[in-house]
Amino acid sequence: MNYHDNHDNHDNHDQNTPIWDDKTAEWYAAEFGDHISNALTIKNAKLKQDEYLLEIGCGSGSACREAAKIITEGTIIGMDPTPAMIRIATENTPSSIVQLEYLLGAAENIPIENDSKTICIAINSLHHWNDYKKGLAEILRVLKPRGRLIISDEIVSGDSCGHSEGPLSKPTLVIEEIKRAGLVNVKLETFEEDGDGIYLFRAEKS
Template identity: 30%
Template sequence: MPMAPFDPITAVYTPAHAWMYEAIVAPAVYPSRHVIDEHFLPHLPQNAHILDVGSGGALFTNYIADQRSDLHIIGLDLSRPQIKRATKRMRRYGERVRFQVGDATRLDFADQTFDGVISYGSIKHWSSREAGLAECMRVLKPAGPLLITDADRSTSFDDAKKFIENYKMPRFLRGINLAIFHTWIAGRSIGLEDARDLANRLDLVDENVARITGMPLVMISGRKAGRPTSEP
């Protein structure tokens, strides 16, 4: 079956959506993980505490944890089925990786709690993108990296087509999934100009808003302005 559309896009993942994303869509998104290596991990101090907003089934949480064994990660998601899936996937990582139910627009953490904040493919589902980004910045420490990615509403047809070809589905369903991706997923996400407008409202240094090469994805990256809290 094709990936079921959300109506509205802010609807919480059901068990069916959680399974379909993990089994069908995630393999197509995973090759974009190099942006984590380039724009997020190098800016984290040793023993950093990370918030993964909209962590889903923990595909990218898992990747981050594997790259740096010193990191402590909290994954946050509104979907209990996704929290259950993520907890099962990351059970061997012990207390350094934990998951909890939470809303991106109302983070239940004190100011400047985290050394880094990441959100992979989640912002389109937030009830308010502006409020969610403001919350991400609030809980981020000065000089800490922020990385936001999601489907690119302004993606080229060729990039979208190549992306769908990596779905783990029969070939005869690619046309249906391409239409769904364009209309229901990327079509209700953010485009490059939207990302630039959102980034301009954030107090970031080394700001980088760009399309992820060869993928129908867009990213916002940078570091929160200010000196690291560990400095006098």
């Protein structure tokens, strides 16, 4: 059973619900907060010290804290639509990581100014967005010119990703949607570690 299978079967939780209750958030953070996909993504994101990074769907903040080891001269914002997740992420983040803050918000309506981020990252979250087309449009809005988008998703059975169904069930479909949103230089790579793997999609704002 993979990461997404475990997640989907928990209390028959409806993935179309953007805000989880405290119990579900605590369970998710305990089970998957430090999932290898977070470290794998940050390790291969080619981050610079002076990035202005936004993570969409930051969960418990694991990837943001990993990014803070590299981004020492810029800023990091971890955004999540669930208040309980923001609380958990804040509690798990040492106050010494001054370049990192957490923000309540959803991909479809990012509460950040235009052309302000050098990189946006979404780890195992794209398939949870209520409207991925609006989310990708919002990312395009907040990215600086030549800003980068990194989307990573766990490799599940065969060549599937996400929930293995729907318009984002295959890497080729994800690539098509990223291009359709207006991003350019779209590339796909795969990375593996300790038996787990991710699809990593790279794209840029022109």
